[in-house]
Amino acid sequence: MNAQLAGETLDISEQKWTTVISPQRAWWDLRLGDLWRYRDLIRLLVWRDFVALYKQTIFGPMWYFVGPVFGTVIYTVIFSGVAKLPTDGLPPFLFYMAGNTIWTYFSSCLSSTSNIFTGNAGIFGKVYFPRLAIPISAVVSNLISFGIRFIVFVVFLIYFLFSGSDLHPNWWILFLPVLLLIMAGMGLGIGIIVSSFTTKYRDAHQLVGYGVTLLMYSSPIIYPLSSVPANWRWLVLANPVTPVIEVFRGAFLGVSSVEPLLLFYSAGFALIVLLIGVLIFNRVENTFMDTV
Amino acid sequence: MSNTVISIENISKLYRLGAIGTGTFRGDVQRWWAKVRGLPDPHLKIGEKDHGNRDGETIWALKDINFQVQQGEAVGIIGRNGAGKSTLLKILSRITAPTSGIIKIDGIVSSLLEVGTGFHPELTGRENIFMNGAVMGMDRREITRKFDEIVDFSGVEKYIDTPVKRYSSGMYVRLAFAVAAHLDPEVMVVDEVLAVGDAEFQKKCLGKMSDVASGGRTVLFVSHNMGAIQQLCSRVVMLDEGKIAFNDLAGVVVGKYLTMGLPQQGERLWPDISQAPGDDVARLRGVRVLDQNKRICTSFDVRDPVSIEMEYWVLRDLDYLDASFYLYSERGEIILSSIDNSHDTPSGERKRPAGFYRSICHIPADFLNNGQIYVQAALTGAGNRQAHAIQKDAISFTIIDRMDTGGARGNYHAGEWPPAAVRPMLNWSVERLPLKPEESKSSEPIVN
Numbered sequence: 001m002n003a004q005l006a007g008e009t010l011d012i013s014e015q016k017w018t019t020v021i022s023p024q025r026a027w028w029d030l031r032l033g034d035l036w037r038y039r040d041l042i043r044l045l046v047w048r049d050f051v052a053l054y055k056q057t058i059f060g061p062m063w064y065f066v067g068p069v070f071g072t073v074i075y076t077v078i079f080s081g082v083a084k085l086p087t088d089g090l091p092p093f094l095f096y097m098a099g100n101t102i103w104t105y106f107s108s109c110l111s112s113t114s115n116i117f118t119g120n121a122g123i124f125g126k127v128y129f130p131r132l133a134i135p136i137s138a139v140v141s142n143l144i145s146f147g148i149r150f151i152v153f154v155v156f157l158i159y160f161l162f163s164g165s166d167l168h169p170n171w172w173i174l175f176l177p178v179l180l181l182i183m184a185g186m187g188l189g190i191g192i193i194v195s196s197f198t199t200k201y202r203d204a205h206q207l208v209g210y211g212v213t214l215l216m217y218s219s220p221i222i223y224p225l226s227s228v229p230a231n232w233r234w235l236v237l238a239n240p241v242t243p244v245i246e247v248f249r250g251a252f253l254g255v256s257s258v259e260p261l262l263l264f265y266s267a268g269f270a271l272i273v274l275l276i277g278v279l280i281f282n283r284v285e286n287t288f289m290d291t292v
Numbered sequence: 293m294s295n296t297v298i299s300i301e302n303i304s305k306l307y308r309l310g311a312i313g314t315g316t317f318r319g320d321v322q323r324w325w326a327k328v329r330g331l332p333d334p335h336l337k338i339g340e341k342d343h344g345n346r347d348g349e350t351i352w353a354l355k356d357i358n359f360q361v362q363q364g365e366a367v368g369i370i371g372r373n374g375a376g377k378s379t380l381l382k383i384l385s386r387i388t389a390p391t392s393g394i395i396k397i398d399g400i401v402s403s404l405l406e407v408g409t410g411f412h413p414e415l416t417g418r419e420n421i422f423m424n425g426a427v428m429g430m431d432r433r434e435i436t437r438k439f440d441e442i443v444d445f446s447g448v449e450k451y452i453d454t455p456v457k458r459y460s461s462g463m464y465v466r467l468a469f470a471v472a473a474h475l476d477p478e479v480m481v482v483d484e485v486l487a488v489g490d491a492e493f494q495k496k497c498l499g500k501m502s503d504v505a506s507g508g509r510t511v512l513f514v515s516h517n518m519g520a521i522q523q524l525c526s527r528v529v530m531l532d533e534g535k536i537a538f539n540d541l542a543g544v545v546v547g548k549y550l551t552m553g554l555p556q557q558g559e560r561l562w563p564d565i566s567q568a569p570g571d572d573v574a575r576l577r578g579v580r581v582l583d584q585n586k587r588i589c590t591s592f593d594v595r596d597p598v599s600i601e602m603e604y605w606v607l608r609d610l611d612y613l614d615a616s617f618y619l620y621s622e623r624g625e626i627i628l629s630s631i632d633n634s635h636d637t638p639s640g641e642r643k644r645p646a647g648f649y650r651s652i653c654h655i656p657a658d659f660l661n662n663g664q665i666y667v668q669a670a671l672t673g674a675g676n677r678q679a680h681a682i683q684k685d686a687i688s689f690t691i692i693d694r695m696d697t698g699g700a701r702g703n704y705h706a707g708e709w710p711p712a713a714v715r716p717m718l719n720w721s722v723e724r725l726p727l728k729p730e731e732s733k734s735s736e737p738i739v740n
Contacts, residue, residue: 017299021386021395041426048412048423055414055455126406127427128386286389289382290307 030282035130045137050144064148068104072097079222088224088255091165094156095253099221101153102179102248105146106241107212109187112138114194114208117288124289131285132278135192139184146180157252168254172247175263179244182263182270186240189273196277196284199291219245226257237262240269296398297479297510298361298384303393305354305379305534353379355534357393361512366505368525368542369514370549375531377514381405384481384512399478399510402428406483408468413457417448417467420456424471438474445500446470466493473500480504481512498523518546519708522695543694551591551690558588560686565605570681574613574671577603577648579686581667590689594715595699597657598689602669604651604681606644613644613680614672615651620685622664627713658700658717662693662709 025031035042054060072093079085080092087095113135117124120134161167197204219241220228228236236242243262250256354376361367371377382388384395385403410427411420421442425435435442443449446467448459456464482501502524505511515521521528521542528545530538538545559580562568568575582599583589592598602615612633619627632651633642666688671681697703700717709715 017396017398019386019395019397019399019401021383021390021397023389023392037431038426038429040430040432043432044423044426048415048419051419052412052414123409123427125382125387126409127403128401129427129429289388 024286025282030132030278031130035132035136038129038133041129042133042137042140045133046141046144049137049141061148064145065152068097068101068149068152071100075100075222085223086227088226088257090167090249090253090255091160094153094160094165094167095224095249096222097153097156098249098253099219099245101146101149102183102245103216103219103221103241104149105142105180106183106187106244107216108142108145109139109184110191110212111208112142113188113191115198115205116192116195117199117284118195118202118205121289132281135188135195135281138191139188142187143180143184153252167252169252170250170254172251172260175247175251178263178267179248182244182266183241185270185274186266189270189275189277192277192281193273196280196288199284199288215239215241218242221245224255224257240266242266295363296360297363297365298398298512299396300357300359301394301396303354303357303380303383303390303395304352305376305383305388306391307351307353352534354383354390354531357531357534357536359529359536359539361510364505364508364510365527366511366513366525368521368528368545369512369531370516370518370521370528370545371531371537374533376534377531378483379534380531381481381483381512381514397479400429401479401481402475402477403481404428404472404475404483405481407465407472411456411464411468414455416455417443417446417452417459420467421471424468428472428475429477430475434476442470442474445473445496462493469493469497473497477509479510479512482514484515484517518550519693519695522546543696546694547591547692550692557687558590558689560683568605568681569683570604570671573607573610573673574680575605575607576669576671576681576683576686577605579603579617579667579669579683581687581689582652592660592689592691594660594662594691594693594701595657598655598660598691600653600655600667602651604649604671606646606649609646610644610673612642612673614670615649616670616672617653617686618668618670619660620666620668621713622666623711625713627660627665659714660691661712661715662691663711664688664690 054063057063059066075096076092079096080087116131116134116138124131157167157169161169194204194208218236218239220236225233225236225242225246237258243258243260243266246256246258247260247263250258250260357376357380369377369380379388381403382405383390384397384401385405386401387405408420408424410424412423415423421439422432422435426432430438443452446463446469448463448467451459451463456467459467498520501511501513505524511524513521513524525542528538528540528542528549529536530545530549538548559578561578562576565575565577568577570576578601580588580601581590582601583592584597584599586599600617602617604615606613614631614633616629616631618629621627630653632653666685669681669683669686670679672679693701693709695701700715701709
């Protein structure tokens with residue numbers, strides 16, 4: 001039966017049905033039309049994330065600015081001041097801030113999408129909407145916080161430029177949207193794979209914390225790729241986040257030691273992870289309420 | 293020509309009980325390892341009770357459900373806890389997928405399994421209206437258009453810019469329902485959201501729901517409130533253990549539901565005189581409750597007459613014997629007592645020569661209130677009123693209120709009748725009085 005395969009289809013043969021509910025949808029049926037119909041929901045979820053976080057706080061959205069500065073100061077004091085790690089000759093503060101700004105977008109996308117099913121079981125159990133709306137809105141609202149961090153970063157960049165640091169922002173800056181897309185794809189892809197896994201096994205969520213830490217230290221955030229010994233460099237390069245961070249730093253600060261072509265590796269990785277993630281997610285969203 | 297809007301075909305839903313996964317990867321590995329070594333599952337609960345429709349380690353929450361809903365129809369779904377109502381709702385609302393079968397729906401479905409889904413405590417009432425509306429599937433323009441109406445309906449306009457965490461629970465629910473009430477879907481699936489709020493608000497909700505139903509839209513309504521079901525729905529599907537028990541007119545199915553599982557006994561017989569309750573003077577042979585066609589019946593409409601029949605042996609010639617009964621309510625209160633002889637019975641007719649007798653009491657229509665009724669039958673003698681036979685809870689029957697107007701209810705259709713002992717249809721006289729001149733100056737004329 002044709003209708004058996006399709007979750008949402010117009011079956012012209014007998015009567016037009018707007019919704020067909022069946023045990024299993026075809027793996028390729030992602031119901032993207034549904035997602036489009038619920039775009040206002042995505043918009044509101046993004047807005048809610050942004051507004052609700054700082055309600056009943058004194059400084060409100062100011063906290064968005066405090067976060068990145070605070071983190072970078074700590075990095076500067078510990079990794080540069082105490083541990084004396086090299087920074088490719090760049091001002092340590094800007095070096096860490098650059099790495100942190102782009103990395104945080106990835107890590108926040110990953111962690112905010114890795115608990116979709118269990119974290120929203122209450123609402124998922126009561127109303128239908130395309131489940132993908134939640135992770136997508138998370139990725140978009142993280143983009144807003146990235147924007148704020150990025151503004152802070154640019155302010156410091158301009159300050160350092162005017163105070164005569166040897167920095168060379170260049171045309172690679174135009175690649176920023178591509179870099180963000182790759183980071184979002186990877187974060188979202190891994191996140192929803194973990195989400196799908198946590199519906200049966202809670203262990204997966206525990207792993208995310210360790211995984212993110214491990215990934216961060218294997219990315220050139222607190223150290224430049226150039227300082228990694230040659231025989232270990234493949235390990236850091238195997239990390240698909242590495243090219244994105246290095247290209248980002250190269251674009252804004254002018255020093256990078258990665259072949260920009262490696263971005264294709266990152267992009268490919270993001271695409272595959274995202275595809276697998278969406279397919280698994282679609283499979284799980286059908287019946288996860290029975291096991292969650 | 294009616295047009296099928298929802299077509300439910302062979303829907304089944306299987307839940308796995310034991311094998312659902314222990315929740316951790318380690319637990320599943322342990323289970324697998326135990327299975328490999330032929331040991332019992334370390335994660336299975338000891339002494340788990342079997343359900344009736346349990347099949348090994350699985351349970352069919354729904355099995356082969358088939359029914360159709362036509363355009364503009366309001367269909368109620370009832371059943372005891374665990375009958376499968378919620379599972380069916382969840383499948384219809386696309387919260388979980390069926391195990392087999394298919395449901396075809398023509399139109400946009402909104403399901404209201406809860407009010408206020410997506411409400412965020414930190415957001416204001418205004419913000420939550422938009423949030424909740426979007427979760428329910430409304431788009432921004434639609435919400436903006438209906439915003440004033442929603443606020444008006446909720447009655448919280450004074451606090452609309454206050455975070456909902458500061459709302460009283462009543463205000464919260466009113467706001468939440470207001471949003472839900474302004475959904476405008478072609479098909480609406482509603483769970484018992486009406487079990488919230490005060491009586492006045494519930495009335496408002498019911499009114500809104502019947503507007504939806506009478507406005508040509510299709511409504512599926514799950515509830516335990518038989519009054520609401522009968523008020524809203526023309527047809528009712530009753531589920532029992534995952535199957536459709538009845539699918540018929542609302543009054544018929546509700547009647548069956550109300551009398552289901554109750555210890556009904558419309559007749560009690562003691563054919564063997566030596567075992568019958570009583571003494572050497574008189575003994576009961578049988579007690580039964582009959583409808584107007586003289587058939588034994590256990591459920592009556594409030595507007596039906598009820599007859600209580602007693603058969604008894606009188607073992608010696610008596611000058612006087614009463615056959616009598618008490619009717620008890622389910623709360624254990626005596627509703628009434630009646631005796632087959634009254635003071636105007638000529639004394640000659642009170643004699644009871646030895647023999648076999650039948651006494652029938654005719655309780656008029658529109659007299660008993662709705663509820664379960666238990667009958668205590670007795671045979672009592674003269675003078676000292678000694679009892680020859682008393683049979684407590686001899687039989688029982690149910691009076692059903694179908695909530696339609698008429699009878700003692702008149703045009704009152706707003707809800708349950710008060711739990712009075714009886715509901716007789718009484719005569720009233722109403723007259724309009726002329727206003728006294730001195731009062732007409734100070735008070736407004738009464739207009740009715």
